[in-house]
Amino acid sequence: MLYRQMLCSSTDEVTPGSSSEPGPSSSTFTSYRPASLKYDQIICRQQEDPRSSSVLHTSYGSDDAGNSLFPGSTAATDTGAQTAGFTETPPTEVTTSSSATLSHSASVIVALVEGRGLARGEIGMASINMKCPELVLSQFADTGTYAKVITKLHNLMPLEILMPDTASVKGQGTKLYNLITETFPSVTFTAIMRKHFNEKKGLEYIQQLCVPEFNTVLMEVQTKYYCLASGSALLKYFEFVQNSVYAPKSLKVTFTGSGETAMIDTVSASNLELVVNNRDHRSDHTLFGVLNYTKTAGGERRLRSNILEPLQDVVTINSRLDTIQELLQNEELFFGLKNAIAHFLDIDELLSALIQVPKQETVSVVEAKITQVIQLKHILELVPVLKVRIVLLFNSILDQIKSMINDDASYMKGSLNMRTQKCYAVRPNINEFLDIARRAYTEVVDDIAGLVDRLGEKYNLPLRTSFSGARGFFIQMRLEGGALPGGTLPEEFIKVTKQKNNYSFTTLDLMKMNDHCEEALKEIFQMSYVVVSRFLVEVYEHIHCLYKLSDAVSMLDMLLSLAHACTVSEYVRPEFTDTLAIKQGRHPILERISGQPPISNNTYISEGSNFLIITGPNMSGKSTYLKQVALCQIMAQIGSFVPAEYASFRIADQIFTRIGVDDDFETSSSTFMVEMKEVSYIIHNASAKSLIIIDELGRGTSPEEGVGICHSVCEFLINLKAFTLFATHFLELCQLETVYPNVENQHMQVQHIHKDGRAESIVYTYLLSQGHSEERNYGIRAAEMTAIPTDIIQEAKTVGDKISQRLWAKHDSDSSTLRQRAVYRLSTRLLQTARNSRLDLESLRHYLKGLKRQYETELQNTPESIEE
Numbered sequence: 001m002l003y004r005q006m007l008c009s010s011t012d013e014v015t016p017g018s019s020s021e022p023g024p025s026s027s028t029f030t031s032y033r034p035a036s037l038k039y040d041q042i043i044c045r046q047q048e049d050p051r052s053s054s055v056l057h058t059s060y061g062s063d064d065a066g067n068s069l070f071p072g073s074t075a076a077t078d079t080g081a082q083t084a085g086f087t088e089t090p091p092t093e094v095t096t097s098s099s100a101t102l103s104h105s106a107s108v109i110v111a112l113v114e115g116r117g118l119a120r121g122e123i124g125m126a127s128i129n130m131k132c133p134e135l136v137l138s139q140f141a142d143t144g145t146y147a148k149v150i151t152k153l154h155n156l157m158p159l160e161i162l163m164p165d166t167a168s169v170k171g172q173g174t175k176l177y178n179l180i181t182e183t184f185p186s187v188t189f190t191a192i193m194r195k196h197f198n199e200k201k202g203l204e205y206i207q208q209l210c211v212p213e214f215n216t217v218l219m220e221v222q223t224k225y226y227c228l229a230s231g232s233a234l235l236k237y238f239e240f241v242q243n244s245v246y247a248p249k250s251l252k253v254t255f256t257g258s259g260e261t262a263m264i265d266t267v268s269a270s271n272l273e274l275v276v277n278n279r280d281h282r283s284d285h286t287l288f289g290v291l292n293y294t295k296t297a298g299g300e301r302r303l304r305s306n307i308l309e310p311l312q313d314v315v316t317i318n319s320r321l322d323t324i325q326e327l328l329q330n331e332e333l334f335f336g337l338k339n340a341i342a343h344f345l346d347i348d349e350l351l352s353a354l355i356q357v358p359k360q361e362t363v364s365v366v367e368a369k370i371t372q373v374i375q376l377k378h379i380l381e382l383v384p385v386l387k388v389r390i391v392l393l394f395n396s397i398l399d400q401i402k403s404m405i406n407d408d409a410s411y412m413k414g415s416l417n418m419r420t421q422k423c424y425a426v427r428p429n430i431n432e433f434l435d436i437a438r439r440a441y442t443e444v445v446d447d448i449a450g451l452v453d454r455l456g457e458k459y460n461l462p463l464r465t466s467f468s469g470a471r472g473f474f475i476q477m478r479l480e481g482g483a484l485p486g487g488t489l490p491e492e493f494i495k496v497t498k499q500k501n502n503y504s505f506t507t508l509d510l511m512k513m514n515d516h517c518e519e520a521l522k523e524i525f526q527m528s529y530v531v532v533s534r535f536l537v538e539v540y541e542h543i544h545c546l547y548k549l550s551d552a553v554s555m556l557d558m559l560l561s562l563a564h565a566c567t568v569s570e571y572v573r574p575e576f577t578d579t580l581a582i583k584q585g586r587h588p589i590l591e592r593i594s595g596q597p598p599i600s601n602n603t604y605i606s607e608g609s610n611f612l613i614i615t616g617p618n619m620s621g622k623s624t625y626l627k628q629v630a631l632c633q634i635m636a637q638i639g640s641f642v643p644a645e646y647a648s649f650r651i652a653d654q655i656f657t658r659i660g661v662d663d664d665f666e667t668s669s670s671t672f673m674v675e676m677k678e679v680s681y682i683i684h685n686a687s688a689k690s691l692i693i694i695d696e697l698g699r700g701t702s703p704e705e706g707v708g709i710c711h712s713v714c715e716f717l718i719n720l721k722a723f724t725l726f727a728t729h730f731l732e733l734c735q736l737e738t739v740y741p742n743v744e745n746q747h748m749q750v751q752h753i754h755k756d757g758r759a760e761s762i763v764y765t766y767l768l769s770q771g772h773s774e775e776r777n778y779g780i781r782a783a784e785m786t787a788i789p790t791d792i793i794q795e796a797k798t799v800g801d802k803i804s805q806r807l808w809a810k811h812d813s814d815s816s817t818l819r820q821r822a823v824y825r826l827s828t829r830l831l832q833t834a835r836n837s838r839l840d841l842e843s844l845r846h847y848l849k850g851l852k853r854q855y856e857t858e859l860q861n862t863p864e865s866i867e868e
């Protein structure tokens, strides 16, 4: 477990425009900091170190005299800071250590807080993706297993998780803290002082940072204390690690309540291989891999998060489907947009950088800001190609950019190209000193070219000027013959490197000229930055347009990707009704793996027939079929077409899967314990609107107990009215069909090839048929095909038959089971009667008495009777 021992402390409080702020002195562009929010202490303690109670400081948190700014502690302890791996450096250095673990995908910081006392289980969560400027808040009630929190964290793939220090004291951490650190061992965990989880400050932050167009979020969150508290801690910490603050009114803030998306727990997402293939993590044999033809990072992120959290809102899903349909019907539009979208840079990442106001103006910060404005121009120039409706909104920003930035300044690959673009980005005649500095730079570059020409002539060598980000200008020479004329290079050529026939070197004069270039460039960038900064203040006023653009591009990219998937395979537009009906559905990932359509199957699940029991021998295709139904449901709920000839779905609020797993060594749970935990999770969380997939429950214990457990779980789910597909090898369960009208048996057909009266091989058809499998003893049949002696096989058959008969006889005479069934039948009939009849009260009472008599007769073996 990696704990970061870190301490960030206060700098002087700075209000906008204050000169003590280490920001651009040119006033209009000053760091923003809400007046009431002191940038004070955030303490992270090293949990594993008992000395952690003595708070450790870097000098960044100290005043000039070296005294700590932390209450109750003395000066910074160098030894402590060094022990923790921190030297006396400003927070930028801390960021670097954090970003060392920053992979392409992990760039989210999450803050979490849980209610205390009676509010335990109430979770507040706030997250920011460092590549996407959106503060996402959520608050929800979770169960004792914290499945929702864990699922949300899995979906976010956090780089770092922040929790209050009071919840994360080593050895006495809360259940949630222990669970999180166990579940995400490779994610950096940081404890933050509880007082920074402050809902009042959170609200102030949001009021001051939120883009006015997204202000409705304030109404949603103002009484949600826990999400506000985590928002407050997160923003404070984020400013600290980034060494920059968000510009006022520049941040998109959203609240995601429960109910907007369908919940898919982590185990189910893994079982279904939604975004990660279980055998090979790099493989694209996942649902994401099947659907991902996105061209932008934003589109890819959007597709991934949609797959993990599909929508529940039919109107939105249908409007996505309409767009896909239009794209499929209009080939020119499809290819035109696909081509246009490919040129977009990552708008989210750009926006994220744009709205952060650095607290220090280092050369790299200044350079980065100029690059960002050039990138913004590049993106905005592409907007008209997309024909997006919001195009007008961008004209004013683009006009402003164009009045400041040269028309031909554009985003280019190559360090020299981009350096030149940045150098000449700002139009001439805006700042005369800038123009002079640029002339000086141009002269030095010309002098460099002249120097290299002169050296070439002097030594009669084919020299040319080259540039690299690391070396600056240097000289290159390619000798075709390989041998140097005269055997060696002239002495004035220094820092020589050779690769095959290519020589690279420099001279003292050239190095001096490089230094002049750098000096001139620094000046140019500083002056350009002042102009760019003034412009950025204007951009913040229209920032909502950029959010809309980012939203539009990533959404369009995702829909183009989904449309693309339909051109690769035969997909159909799904409908949304109260029935799950799929005609000739196929497994989308299996189709991708095998490169040809797998055997297709029909599915029909409705309220009156909501529980399918699927039987069939091993390898007959049960699991594949179950997963196929869940995957099609998810595809439909993200607004994708599905692999079928016809498809109709009932919107699912949650999708659960329990599919046979092996022992979990990590948590030292046995197969049985793992499956019981998973089933218990389903039982506690599923609703009548859920889709549940259960495969081979009860295999981790004795057959007798296995059947018993399966039976009671089935009866619970049958009563729940969720749509359930239940695959099993326990044929005894098929009897449920005779008891419950809403249960249906189906099985995977197989054919047997016999030779000399002995079963020789089995042919899997992968076709689903009505009724239960007749394939009894197929384990024994499989054994028959091996070299196991016949008398052992015969004995196995006899014992198997006896056990099976005894099991069912016992189950059939069990009084509580009989009573349960009778109650179910009674309640179903009552429900139907209530729905259909127009009986008056007296007649209804009469009818009920009749029913009671009928069931009392039926239940003569049971001790209790049903009350009226």
Ligand SMILES: Nc1ncnc2c1ncn2[C@@H]1O[C@H](COP(=O)(O)OP(=O)(O)OP(=O)(O)O)[C@@H](O)[C@H]1O
Pocket (backbone or CB within 6 Å): 598, 599, 600, 616, 617, 618, 619, 620, 621, 622, 623, 624, 625, 766
């Ligand atoms: N519809 C299909 N079309 C083509 N091949 C299929 C189909 N369904 C399954 N298969 C193939 O059969 C193999 C076994 O399928 P699956 O694992 O679903 O069987 P199963 O009945 O669940 O087996 P077990 O009971 O042993 O778990 C799959 O790996 C796949 O290659």
